[in-house]
Amino acid sequence: MSDKSSTKKLDIFYEEFSSLLGIDKSIISNDLKLSDLDWDSMALISTMALIDEVFEIVISGDELTKCKTFGDIYSLIKD
Numbered sequence: 001m002s003d004k005s006s007t008k009k010l011d012i013f014y015e016e017f018s019s020l021l022g023i024d025k026s027i028i029s030n031d032l033k034l035s036d037l038d039w040d041s042m043a044l045i046s047t048m049a050l051i052d053e054v055f056e057i058v059i060s061g062d063e064l065t066k067c068k069t070f071g072d073i074y075s076l077i078k079d
Contacts, residue, residue: 001036004032009054012054013050013051013054013055013077014028015066016050016054017050017070020043020046020047020050021037021038021039021043022038023037028070029070029071030042030070030071030074031067031069031071032069032070032071033068033069034067034069034070034073035068035073044061044064044065045061047064047073048060048061048064048073051073051076051077055077057077059076059077064076
């Protein structure tokens with residue numbers, strides 16, 4: 001995957017993730033604590049679907065449940 005394609009997918013993911021949680025995209029950083037957001041089971045399932053849709057990878061609920069920050073989620077999708 002090219003850098004341009006990766007950047008575009010990340011932009012889409014950031015936009016959709018912020019919309020999903022009702023936050024401004026500008027506050028998303030690796031240090032953003034999920035506990036400070038409306039991070040509930042519905043957000044978790046929606047994030048799993050979003051990751052699958054944008055990156056075409058499947059992240060398990062268990063993997064995503066272990067995430068404490070947005071950086072943890074980013075680590076899952078970049079690997």
